[in-house]
Amino acid sequence: METLANLESFVRSAENGGFSAAARQLGLTPAAVSRNVAMLERNLGVRLFQRSTRKLTLTEAGERFLETVRGHLRGLQSAIADVSRDDEEPAGVLKVSMALTFGMDYLLPLLPEFLARYPNIRIDWDFENRQVDLISEGFDAAIGGGIELAPGVVSRPLAPAHIIAVASPAYLAGKDLPTDPSELLKFTGIGMRSVRTGRIRNWTMRNVAGQEMAAQTTDTLVMNDPEAMCRSALLGLGVALVAVPHASPHLESGRLVRVLPKWYADAGPISLYYATRTMLPAKTRVFVEHVVEAFKKQRLAQRFAGSLG
Incomplete structure (x- = not known):
């Protein structure tokens, strides 16, 4: 046998x-x-x-x-x-990968309650804006958007990754606001270069009525990190197309405003990735459950939806 x-x-x-x-x-x-x-x-x-x-x-x-x-x-x-x-008592080192700003704003605050529940788990988190290979690099889980699924890995969607146009009130002062995405050409654009492909991202935006239109931008500034794009917009350098989670704190404070509040682009889901093994280690299983529960309790899927604007 x-x-x-x-x-x-x-x-x-x-x-x-x-x-x-x-x-x-x-x-x-x-x-x-x-x-x-x-x-x-x-x-x-x-x-x-x-x-x-x-x-x-x-x-x-x-x-x-x-x-x-x-x-x-x-x-x-x-x-x-x-x-x-x-x-089985959850224990051991929990190695997780996530983007720096997203992890600091939305995942790190979950740790006090998580560690109070599971004191035998030790945290080893990598804050990087890149796609990791869970299996070859030894990660228990990863959180992000647009990650290609490798064999042996599954994803659990947490919230939408909706892209919205934002700028500072000072930058927009005295300017005629655009009525649709094609008019973004009139403004200085802050573009996003993909870390994975090296290409500048282009977006097709849609509104609640179902209309779709390419976002026409002149990318005078190009960054490879969404937080750097937000900081550039805060400095009044132009209009940035960024995911709602990155823009949300600045929108709530009023330091940034939505340029086209009825339009957004869909970049797919923000997901939690982990190995497909049926018998997940207890440390990984309880982490997945804790994150999913927290996202539901905080209604982050609804808060990250650009269509609500």
Whole structure:
């Protein structure tokens, strides 16, 4: 009878294309994963992987075995998790990635209550405006928008990432306000360069009536960080197209105003990303639940909706 460790090592190695990535996901060493797979192959009397110095590929027998065993493995993990979940005390290092300003404004304030509930969890958070590889970089979770889903990762939407046009009252003083996005060409634009692609972002805006129109801007200033764009707008340097969460504190204080209050662009959801493993570590599971609960309690999905303007 094969052990669960051998089967899980095989499935994770197949899904991630290597022993090292599987080891990071399972919390083992690559050598341990390799030994588990070798033991499974020896017990079955068949080679499941073709090994080379650069990559790991399934044999024909390995592909058939993966299709057969994967669903059963998830069922076993789920059964084990259901039995043990109530008795498992969340503990360990919780490594999470998020953008600096968004994390400081909306995630960091959740920590006092979270750590009071789960005192055995230690926090290791990275504040970076980039997409991380959860599995290869060893993160338990990541929070952000527009992240491409890698194999073995799922997303849980938290709120919309709506893009709105904002400027300072001083910059707009004495100017004729635009009536639609095409008229943004008349203003100095503060553009956003994608950290991932290096390209300047272009937006199609829509209004509550369902009309759509390209936002025509002259990007005199280009930044690769939304907070820098907001700071530039606060200095009266032009009109910035930024996500509501970044603009919201400045809108509430009156230091920025919406230039086209009935128009917004949809950049997709702000999501919480984590591994698809059915048996999530308790520390990750309670973190996901805590964040989802807090976003609902604070009605952040509604507050981040540019369409409400």
